[in-house]
Every structure is written in structure tokens, then in C-alpha cells.
Amino acid sequence: MTAALEHQVHEEEPHLSEAAGGGPQDAVVLDGVTKRYATGTLALDGIDLRVARGEFVCFVGASGCGKSTLLNIISNLDQATSGSVSVVGHPALMFQEHALMPWLSALDNVALPMRLAGVPKGKRLERAQALLASVHLGDIADKRPHELSGGMRQRVALARTLATEAPVLLMDEPFGALDAMTRDLLHDELESVWRARGLTVLFVTHNVREAVRLADRVILLSSRPGRVVQEYRIDVPRPRRLEDPAVGQATAQITAALRKEVARHGD
Numbered sequence: 346m347t348a349a350l351e352h353q354v355h356e357e358e359p360h361l362s363e364a365a366g367g368g369p370q371d372a373v374v375l376d377g378v379t380k381r382y383a384t385g386t387l388a389l390d391g392i393d394l395r396v397a398r399g400e401f402v403c404f405v406g407a408s409g410c411g412k413s414t415l416l417n418i419i420s421n422l423d424q425a426t427s428g429s430v431s432v433v434g435h436p437a438l439m440f441q442e443h444a445l446m447p448w449l450s451a452l453d454n455v456a457l458p459m460r461l462a463g464v465p466k467g468k469r470l471e472r473a474q475a476l477l478a479s480v481h482l483g484d485i486a487d488k489r490p491h492e493l494s495g496g497m498r499q500r501v502a503l504a505r506t507l508a509t510e511a512p513v514l515l516m517d518e519p520f521g522a523l524d525a526m527t528r529d530l531l532h533d534e535l536e537s538v539w540r541a542r543g544l545t546v547l548f549v550t551h552n553v554r555e556a557v558r559l560a561d562r563v564i565l566l567s568s569r570p571g572r573v574v575q576e577y578r579i580d581v582p583r584p585r586r587l588e589d590p591a592v593g594q595a596t597a598q599i600t601a602a603l604r605k606e607v608a609r610h611g612d
């Protein structure tokens with residue numbers, strides 16, 4: 346068996362590869378992406394996906410359906426067994442665990458990607474300060490992570506993710522551990538940065554309502570192996586709130602489909 350494996354990153358004025366079937370409007374194109382781990386687990390089976398530039402896509406699915414595997418492959422942290430992946434620019438990845446450097450201040454944590462990219466000190470600190478202000482943390486720049494609440498740390502992590510200037514954000518349950526109020530606030534902040542910068546966001550969550558609150562499109566994955574079961578275009582007008590009746594309706598519809606998927610696998 347031969348594995349046709351391809352992962353392309355397009356640096357500038359990218360056009361996506363013909364191999365992955367992309368066009369100039371696409372930010373991410375997956376063509377027949379399959380992942381079998383060395384243990385034999387078939388985590389993803391022939392995923393075809395096309396995400397337009399500026400689109401906000403959320404993935405939901407039962408535990409173990411391969412959502413994290415998918416993001417890892419798109420970010421090139423892991424490789425597909427077969428299929429092709431094409432991404433515009435170098436995506437930034439944000440996890441549920443904020444992974445801030447405990448010895449650095451909030452400001453220096455946000456400035457870190459720019460430091461690694463060789464941005465001069467004055468410029469990167471100025472930019473980091475502006476990013477902290479954009480997530481309403483302009484006044485805690487000198488604090489270190491242990492002095493901040495969980496929600497504040499996750500906002501610092503969001504500011505640091507944005508400091509990479511990546512055109513594509515890959516977010517794996519980034520707000521999963523937060524209380525409802527903080528999560529609400531971060532939805533607003535993420536949405537406003539997404540719109541202002543024209544970012545493309547691929548966002549994994551277990552929370553269907555959160556997916557509907559944020560997404561232009563929700564993709565439901567099945568488990569063992571992970572496949573696209575259904576896609577839902579969310580045309581509820583923005584700004585949305587988690588408690589909007591229209592958000593509730595779409596949530597109920599997708600949750601019913603998700604329940605069926607979970608029941609099919611008995612988990």
C-alpha cells in the first residue's frame with residue numbers, strides 16, 4: 346500500500362495546491378486525509394474539507410472522534426497516513442492548557458512568538474502591550490501567570506496566539522476549562538479579533554452551543570473512525586449570544602444528531 350502524503354504551506358499570495366483541489370479563496374483544504382496510529386487505531390478516515398479564508402468553522406463530535414488529531418495534522422505537528430493537506434501560511438495552535446511560561450510576565454509571554462521571530466525589542470513590547478489591551482488585560486502586563494486567574498491566563502494565551510500574526514487559528518477546546526462568564530467574554534473577544542483581522546478559525550469543542558455561538562459552519566464528526574457526518578451552516582445573525590433562541594434551536598438540532606452518533610458507538 347502506498348501512502349500519498351502531502352502537506353503544503355503557502356507563504357505568500359498563496360494559491361492552494363491542485364493536489365488538494367484548492368482555490369485562491371481557500372485557507373485550508375484537506376483531501377482524503379486518513380490517520381492510522383502505530384497502535385492500529387484508525388483515527389481519521391478520508392476527511393475531505395475545504396475552509397474558506399475568513400471562515401469560522403467549529404468541529405463537534407463524540408470523545409475520541411479525532412478532532413485533536415485533525416488539528417495536529419493541519420498544524421503539521423503530526424502527519425497524515427495518506428491524503429493531502431494544504432494550508433495558507435503557518436497556522437497558530439491554541440490548546441485548553443494555556444502553557445504560559447511561568448517565569449515570564451504576561452507582557453513577555455505575549456511577546457515571546459515575536460522574540461522567536463526576531464522582532465526588535467521595542468516593537469515587540471509595544472505590540473504585545475496592544476494585544477494585551479485588545480483582550481482587556483492592558484493593566485496586568487507586569488504580572489506573572491501565577492498571579493492571574495484561569496480566565497486571565499487564557500486571555501494572555503489568546504493574545505500570544507494572535508501575536509504570531511498567523512492567518513489561520515487552530516483552537517483545540519481553548520475555553521473548555523473556563524467558567525461561563527469568562528467564556529462568554531472570550532467569545533466576544535475572539536469574534537471581534539476574527540472579524541477585524543479577517544482570520545480563518547478552526548475551533549474544536551465538545552460544547553455544541555458554543556460551536557453554534559461562534560461558527561459560520563459546524564462540522565459534526567463521527568468516531569472510530571473519524572468521518573464528516575454532517576455540516577451545518579449557521580446563519581443566525583451576529584452578534585449572537587449563547588442564550589439566543591435561534592442559537593438554542595440550532596444547538597438542539599445538532600445535539601440530536603450528535604446523540605445519534607454517540608449512541609451508534611455506545612459511548
Ligand SMILES: Nc1ncnc2c1ncn2[C@@H]1O[C@H](COP(=O)(O)OP(=O)(O)OP(=O)(O)O)[C@@H](O)[C@H]1O
Binds near residue numbers: 382383384408
Ligand atoms: N498518539 C496516539 N497514539 C495512538 N492512538 C491515538 C493517539 N492519539 C490519539 N489516538 C486515538 O485516536 C483517536 C482519536 O483521538 P483524538 O485525541 O484525536 O480525539 P478527540 O476527538 O480529540 O478526543 P477528545 O474529544 O476526547 O479530546 C482516539 O481513539 C485516540 O485514542
